[in-house]
Amino acid sequence: xxxxxxxxxxxxxxxxxxxxxxxxxxxxxxxxxxxxxxxxxxxxxxxxxxxxxxxxxxxxxxxxxxxxxxxxxxxxxxxxxxxxxxxxxxxxxxxxxxxxxxxxxxxxxxxxxxxxxxxxxxxxxxxxxxxxxxxxxxxxxxxxxxxxxxxxxxxxxxxxxxxxxxxxxxxxxxxxxxx
Amino acid sequence: xxxxxxxxxxxxxxxxxxxxxxxxxxxxxxxxxxxxxxxxxxxxxxxxxxxxxxxxxxxxxxxxxxxxxxxxxxxxxxxxxxxxxxxxxxxxxxxxxxxxxxxxxxxxxxxxxxxxxxxxxxxxxxxxxxxxxxxxxxxxxxxxxxxxxxxxxxxxxxxxxxxxxxxxxxxxxxxxxxxxxxxxxxxxxxxxxxxxxxxxxxxxxxxxxxxxxxxxxx
Numbered sequence: 328x329x330x331x332x333x334x335x336x337x338x339x340x341x342x343x344x345x346x347x348x349x350x351x352x353x354x355x356x357x358x359x360x361x362x363x364x365x366x367x368x369x370x371x372x373x374x375x376x377x378x379x380x381x382x383x384x385x386x387x388x389x390x391x392x393x394x395x396x397x398x399x400x401x402x403x404x405x406x407x408x409x410x411x412x413x414x415x416x417x418x419x420x421x422x423x424x425x426x427x428x429x430x431x432x433x434x435x436x437x438x439x440x441x442x443x444x445x446x447x448x449x450x451x452x453x454x455x456x457x458x459x460x461x462x463x464x465x466x467x468x469x470x471x472x473x474x475x476x477x478x479x480x481x482x483x484x485x486x487x488x489x490x491x492x493x494x495x496x497x498x499x500x501x502x503x504x505x506x
Numbered sequence: 507x508x509x510x511x512x513x514x515x516x517x518x519x520x521x522x523x524x525x526x527x528x529x530x531x532x533x534x535x536x537x538x539x540x541x542x543x544x545x546x547x548x549x550x551x552x553x554x555x556x557x558x559x560x561x562x563x564x565x566x567x568x569x570x571x572x573x574x575x576x577x578x579x580x581x582x583x584x585x586x587x588x589x590x591x592x593x594x595x596x597x598x599x600x601x602x603x604x605x606x607x608x609x610x611x612x613x614x615x616x617x618x619x620x621x622x623x624x625x626x627x628x629x630x631x632x633x634x635x636x637x638x639x640x641x642x643x644x645x646x647x648x649x650x651x652x653x654x655x656x657x658x659x660x661x662x663x664x665x666x667x668x669x670x671x672x673x674x675x676x677x678x679x680x681x682x683x684x685x686x687x688x689x690x691x692x693x694x695x696x697x698x699x700x701x702x703x704x705x706x707x708x709x710x711x712x713x714x715x716x717x718x719x720x721x722x723x724x
Contacts, residue, residue, distance in 0.1 A: 349544040350526060358524065362543055366536070372570040373602075375534065377543070390545060391602045391690070392528045420536055420543070448538045461538040468533045472575065 346422060348379045348388065358388070365419040365426075368392075368467075370401060370412075375467075392474055403427070404477040405450075405457065408490030418476065423447035425465065425476075434488035444481050457485065470496040527604065527690065560646050562637025563703040566598050566696065570636075573601040573693065577720065581693070582610045582670075585722040590619045592713035593628075595706045598696035599716070600636040605670055605685045613667040613723040614693075616653075616716060623715020626697045626708040629654055630666050632683045636692045639703045641683075647691070649674065651683035654699060667723050682723075 348362040360379035368375045375390035401412040410433050417428040424447065433455065436443060445456035458481040459465060466477040477495075528534065532547040562568065573581050576589045581603035593599045618625050630653050631639045634646040641651040653666045668683040678684065685691060695716055697708035708714035 346541045346543060349542065350524075351544060351546045366534075366543060372568065373572060374570065375528070386524060388524050388526065388545075390526045390528050390532075390534065422541070423538060425536075464535040464537050466533055466535055467528070469528055469530055471530075474528075 348377060350388070360386070364421045367420070368418040370414055370416045392469065400473045402473060402475050402493075403450075403452065404475050404493045405487075405490075406478075406480050406483050406485045407493055408486055409475075409493035410487065410489055410491075412476075420465075423449070425450045425459075425478075427452040427476075429453075432489050436485055436487035438480075438482060439484035439486075440482045443485060446481075450478060468497070527602075557635035557638065557646075560633065560635035560638040560640065560642070562598060563639065563696065563698065565704055566596050566637065568637055569593055569597045569599045571599055571601050573603050576601075576718075580604070580606075582606045582612050582720075584720050585612075586720075588717060588719035590623055590715055590717045592619075592623050592715050593695060593697055593708070594713040595697070595708045595711065597713075598637050598639075598694055600695075601693040602636070603691055603693055605687055605689050605691060607688050608670070609672075610668075610670050611723040612669075613665045613721050615665045615719045615721065616695075617719065619715030619717040624708070624710035624713070626710075626714035627654065627699050628695055628697045628707075628714075628716060629699055629703060631694045632666065632668060632685065632691050633694060634689070634691055637694055637696075638692070639694060639696060639698075640701065648684040649679045649682050669723070 346362040346364070348358070348360050349356050350358040358379070358381065360381040363378040363380070363385070366375060366377040373392040375392070377388045379386055379388055399411060399414065401414070401416055402409045403412055412427070413429045415429045419426045427450065433453070436455065444458040446458045448459055448461050450457045450459055457478070459478045460481055463479055466475070468475055468477070526545060526547060532545060535544045535546060571591070576591065577584055577587050579587065582605065591599070614630070616628065616630055629639055631641050632647055632651045633641045638646060639652060641647040650667070666683060667681060668685055669678060670685050670687045671678060674682065674684045696703055697706050697714050698704065699707055
């Protein structure tokens with residue numbers, strides 16, 4: 328295996344770009360590696376997991392959601408509206424597809440601009456495909472015991488029947504500061 | 507080609523594991539245009555711990571649980587709380603917990619669960635590795651970090667005592683598990699009593715119970 332590895336080391340690489348995975352703590356990068364898709368999240372273990380290449384070896388980065396293992400506290404947020412995810416949800420993040428297994432009870436979704444774009448990069452959730460903005464950060468964060476997967480669709484105008492208006496708790500701090 | 511090379515590396519070396527906590531200050535950002543994923547955290551808790559030599563018992567799988575969700579308090583914050591839960595056969599429960607920033611003295615007792623659960627003996631550990639019931643070296647835990655849990659129908663309730671003392675006494679090292687402050691540990695529980703903890707003593711197909719209590723210690 329080591330000989331085979333060496334042969335590949337001497338072979339010119341293609342120009343295909345790899346994603347990078349950073350861990351930044353207090354403004355300082357502590358890990359900077361190539362990412363091997365997917366980044367996965369499983370509610371049953373409350374953990375994100377990603378394989379990365381770090382100094383030439385494959386390592387696992389495990390992100391523990393210590394606050395969020397209870398039921399009914401996982402949500403997907405799309406264009407400012409919040410929808411519950413089931414307690415069996417699994418998510419796999421690929422380069423242009425964020426695949427949510429299990430169901431989210433969004434019910435009927437509409438877009439003010441008439442159609443819901445479905446091109447990559449996209450979320451795929453319970454058969455519903457939604458293109459999201461490629462130049463903004465899809466975000467995962469916690470608030471109390473809640474875990475949010477937050478997206479902006481390409482047109483930013485999707486509302487589904489079961490949506491509850493979502494105010495980002497991190498923005499409330501700034502609102503208060505300017506009042 | 508590059509992906510294939512990376513896969514070869516993956517199979518050619520033992521993967522190290524890096525643990526981080528998605529706490530209230532943390533965000534996982536994924537940007538398609540920048541081809542970048544970032545975990546931005548103000549409270550990184552997981553120094554590298556190599557758990558390759560501290561594996562769970564063969565044939566078991568984890569049941570990861572939130573300590574705060576069950577206890578209602580962060581690990582160590584409660585001086586009097588208890589909760590019950592079940593662990594299926596051939597699984598171990600593991601609670602990722604972050605130790606306090608300051609000095610704490612606590613004891614966790616493990617008794618016969620409430621009538622809702624089938625009782626069975628169990629073993630409990632505190633280790634930097636999930637599912638580690640040997641805690642055999644100081645890099646994952648110092649002192650007495652493994653105890654036998656309640657024996658069904660027994661009269662005693664073994665206690666796992668722990669402290670975040672910086673300079674534990676020789677007696678502390680014999681009777682307590684010495685934990686580093688602000689560090690990620692795993693509270694592990696399994697219905698098995700004899701190393702290497704591969705034989706379950708739970709006979710109920712739906713799982714057997716655990717009663718966990720956290721109390722102040724001295």
